[in-house]
Amino acid sequence: MSTTTSTASLAARRDRALGAGAPLFYDKPLHIVRGEGVYLYDETGRRYVDMYNNVPCVGHANPHVVEAMARQQATLNVHSRYLHEGIVALAERIAALHGPAIESVVFSCSGTEANEVALRIARGATGKQGIVCTNATYHGNSEAVGKMTRIGTGQNSSGGDVRAIPFPETLRPLVPGASEADLVEAYLERLRGAIRSLEDDGVGFAGLIVCPIFANEGLPNVPQGFMTRAAEMVRAAGGYLIADEVQAGYCRTGRWWGYEGTGFTPDIVVTGKPMGNGLPLAATAASKALVDGFRARTRYFNTFASSPLQAAVGMAVIDVIEREGLRENVGRVGASLKAALSARQKHCAAIGDVRGHGLFLGVEMVKGKALEPDAERAIEVVNKLKDRGFLTSNAGAFKNVVKIRPPLVFGQRDADDFLSAFDATIAELDG
Numbered sequence: 110m111s112t113t114t115s116t117a118s119l120a121a122r123r124d125r126a127l128g129a130g131a132p133l134f135y136d137k138p139l140h141i142v143r144g145e146g147v148y149l150y151d152e153t154g155r156r157y158v159d160m161y162n163n164v165p166c167v168g169h170a171n172p173h174v175v176e177a178m179a180r181q182q183a184t185l186n187v188h189s190r191y192l193h194e195g196i197v198a199l200a201e202r203i204a205a206l207h208g209p210a211i212e213s214v215v216f217s218c219s220g221t222e223a224n225e226v227a228l229r230i231a232r233g234a235t236g237k238q239g240i241v242c243t244n245a246t247y248h249g250n251s252e253a254v255g256k257m258t259r260i261g262t263g264q265n266s267s268g269g270d271v272r273a274i275p276f277p278e279t280l281r282p283l284v285p286g287a288s289e290a291d292l293v294e295a296y297l298e299r300l301r302g303a304i305r306s307l308e309d310d311g312v313g314f315a316g317l318i319v320c321p322i323f324a325n326e327g328l329p330n331v332p333q334g335f336m337t338r339a340a341e342m343v344r345a346a347g348g349y350l351i352a353d354e355v356q357a358g359y360c361r362t363g364r365w366w367g368y369e370g371t372g373f374t375p376d377i378v379v380t381g382k383p384m385g386n387g388l389p390l391a392a393t394a395a396s397k398a399l400v401d402g403f404r405a406r407t408r409y410f411n412t413f414a415s416s417p418l419q420a421a422v423g424m425a426v427i428d429v430i431e432r433e434g435l436r437e438n439v440g441r442v443g444a445s446l447k448a449a450l451s452a453r454q455k456h457c458a459a460i461g462d463v464r465g466h467g468l469f470l471g472v473e474m475v476k477g478k479a480l481e482p483d484a485e486r487a488i489e490v491v492n493k494l495k496d497r498g499f500l501t502s503n504a505g506a507f508k509n510v511v512k513i514r515p516p517l518v519f520g521q522r523d524a525d526d527f528l529s530a531f532d533a534t535i536a537e538l539d540g
Contacts, residue, residue: 112152166386188412189416220379245327247325260273275299301342319350321336361469377399459483498530
């Protein structure tokens, strides 16, 4: 049986077993069987450079993490209702990576769960239900969290206990031609209006939730000062600011947290995927007063969270980041890659913008001088990069941003190889 036939057969079995429509990447899906560091291998042994996954942040099959996982599972793994030194130490270590306002941690197994806990904390503490998000965001898949997904695209509507505001950006600004200061005021007025709408409807305002780098929105360049002023407005209205750090955190930007480079300090912080390097592990962190209040109201528990296994793996991931200097690596390699891609923008009319932070970059594909989003071109680039052995995806509010987000162990040689493949891809598409 040929490779193409066997892949098609597996895809057909998948549709029967999981239900047709479960998402797959690429026009011709890949059958991945092994990973090591920044590399993935298909069933034929072909190697691909993983430039998308933020789950294995310290590398696929990282030996230190694997050893910690195996050792703990061979020793003990139970639910959370016994005392265990490991999970306490992990919570203390995570809190210490933030400022003094973050003291206590609620563990869970996914970003969706952690964001739902964050919403419950804010709503319980304020006694109000209203949440503000942006119009092109994504924070998870549950019914409560999913109501905030891509409201501006028609997938959900802005109403009930959720209000959406335009995500802040300078490329396609809310007020074309406005100064940066005036643009800040324009976006703040939308936030003010959303808060007022929730209060007027009797829902009340509990908080604002954002990814600090607006990852799903396409990594926009945010008008300087917006987030600082937005945080002030949220607190003045009696709400809490929730930073969803599932994509921005764990040194992805070259800092431990995305909010460190965005000009605000959150009240509640959510982390997920990278924490366990593949093991389900997520967390919602806040002040002790907020977490104590949440636990008193809900008596929350999660059978598979706050476990010894999560503790061992979570500690191992932080150990690797710190011991191997991955934060510094992200800053160094990310800056080099961004500069190289930005240089290519000058010579390629299809590249409308290059932006991002650390090892999370976006290349926006456009048509013409009006910067019309070109999702079709982005999809072509992604598929041709895959054919050349580099795995990316398309994302953003218009699905026209080539999303580059490799594991933190991605090195300069990998970046140089990617640039060669990117150049060849653009040359091929340009004829």
